Amino acid sequence: MPPRSLSNVPLPDQSAIEAVRISCSELPAGSTLLAERFYQNLFKMAPDLRSMFAENLHPQHKRMADALLQVVHYLDAPDDLAHQLRVLGAQHRREYGVEPRHYPYVGRALIRAVSEISPTWSSSMSSSWVLVYEWITANMLAGAEEPDQRVSGAGRGRARPARSYR
Template structure:
């Protein structure tokens, strides 16, 4: 799942956003069902990523579930969500060591997880998630790159 840089990532159409929202409509607020499926898929696909997280995934699953559902709910406010995603990308870079090459794996695990928990899953939803995830990734990577630049500049100042 290739990612695009921020200047080349446009918010998907309302139809695409609606399909993504529909795929999550049966996931109750506060539920970690989707996040649990996501992490199972991610660690199955890329076992070495398991070491990036604490042994107790419960809090991480809750944060991921809350963040993902918030993003899906607020895609109509792309400027606010973009800023949030950039902060999240910076945080993931600093705290977890997430690298650009991890994002395609995360995307595949996410699409697979949504397909597993959505009773109304269709191939159109899969395509829609790929488009939305590319937009999400562009913003998260922009935040991660800014954090990486800031930390490398900060180290050079000592």
């Protein structure tokens, strides 16, 4: 199923945000386990995406883990976070060739990775992750579709997700 547009994806409610946070709460600071599992799952689902990444994924694991945890942390500042996600979406399109067809694979790989590492995983937690991921994706795709000058440059607020998921 293709990603939905931003106009069709509301910010998840507080209970979904809390469920997503709980699923990440057991990760030790600096852990890359979630990112490692994510990339394992992604490349099993879509092996052709492997060529978009460097041979050595260790630095990428750290960037992805940091970025994801920052996004989860800043879901309470949705306007600032949405701007940062749009910048990220534009960057991914421009610098890495990320296309809308890649996002469903990323979402499935991410949700599977969280389910593999979270001791509190449940079907309601899965639903919460789907809602959060759809909102993240919608914002990133909106940024990828905007003219570069509208999304380039520094963010406006306090939310500062890491440079890139990629």
